[in-house]
Amino acid sequence: MTATPANAQVLETMSALFVSLPHCATLGFQYLGTEGRKPTLKVDWREDLVGNPASGTIHGGVITSLVDTTSAVSVTACLPDFETIATLDLRIDYLKAATPGKAIYCRAECYRLASQIAFTRAVCYHDDPADPIAHGVATFMRESSRASMLKEGA
Amino acid sequence: MSEFMQQLAALRDDNNVAALCEAIPYARLMGVEVSTGDDGELLFQLPFYPRNVGNTALPALHGGLIGGFLENAALLHLIWHRESLEAPKIVDFSLDYLRSGRPQTLFARCEITKQGKRVAHVLIEAWQEDRRKPVAVARAHFLLTQ
Incomplete structure (x- = not known):
């Protein structure tokens, strides 16, 4: 696998777009x-992202969004040109509870870009990707919409 | 049993389903509402809020948000129907996206497919205008023992 993005401009533009989407901005990605x-x-721990107030653990839904978004960015690192993608399916394994108060990081990789489908895997962790909190695999539809995700002028 | 689970148990005993979501900070942030349907089963609703958008061009709800909404629904559904008051822990969650979530209310209902001694399996379905046209379907495993 090539160690550089297929199209640096696509990755730069799409990564900026994805973290700026209202939902991602709300979560603080x-x-x-x-x-x-x-x-x-990365997502910082925040009180309003908690799923269990007794423990202060971040809600699993935040991890789902983080895996979905990071995985989508990993697809754009492999795209030769701009195109719209959409998540087809997503599976998360919760390996252990996240530590309250600590930021959560997610690293993703698109390990196969087929003509119509992109396949990704991702890990969420606090300090070390080798000691993950959650593991996620996803598939994305390529060219999911004729409408560009980019706004005019972007 | 934690204070949080005691609180949820008290709400359940009072049949105070609306306050159930309110007790979970992230469910509040998403804007989740819950009521009891005609058949007495929990009906989860997520009214449209611009902050939940994940594709501004279409526009469409964020896929991760739909996942979070369904995962939260499954957890609350399980707490509501279980006799035990230990907090179920999610083990894995699998989600299929069938249609894009349009800028309107998203509904969800759950079904406990199997509740064993240690593990429960829950199916979740989300739709908007027409229940026969689901936006997403999901399944989750929860660990019931500590």
């Missing part, structure tokens, strides 16, 4: 960059 074709996103 940050794009930290891409190593080869593996992007990393």
Whole structure:
């Protein structure tokens, strides 16, 4: 696998777009960059993202959104040109509870870009990707819509 | 049993389904509402809010948000129907997206397919105008023992 994005401009534009989408901005997603074709996103712990007030653990839904978004960015690291993609399916394995108060990172990789489908895998972790909180696999439809995700002028 | 689960248990005993979602900060942030349907089963609703959008061009709800909504629905459905008051822990969650979520209310209902001693299996379905045209279907496993 090539160690650089297929089209740096596509990755740069789409990663900025994806973290700026209203839902991602609401959750406070940050794009930290891409190593080869593996992007990393971060979400800080916040009280309003908690799923269990007794423990202070972040809601699983936040991890679902983080995996979905990071995985989508990993697809754009492999795209030769701009196109609209849509999640087809997503599976998350919750390996252990997230630690309250700590930021969660997600690193994803598109391990197969077929003509119509992109296949991704992702891990969520606090400090070390080798010690993950959650593991996610997803598939994306390519060219899911004729409407561009980019607004005019973007 | 944690204070949080005691709180949920009290709400369940009072049949106070609306307050159930209110007790979960992220469910509040999403804007989830829950009521009891004609058949007495829980009906989860997510009215449209611009902050939940994931594709501004269509526009469409964010796929991750739909996942979070369904996962939350499954957890609350399970708490509501279980006798035990330990908090179920989600083990895995699998979600198929069938249609894009349009900027309107999203509904969800759950079904406990199997409740064993240690693990429960829950099916979740989400739709908008027409229940026969689901937006997403999901399934989740929960661990019931600590």
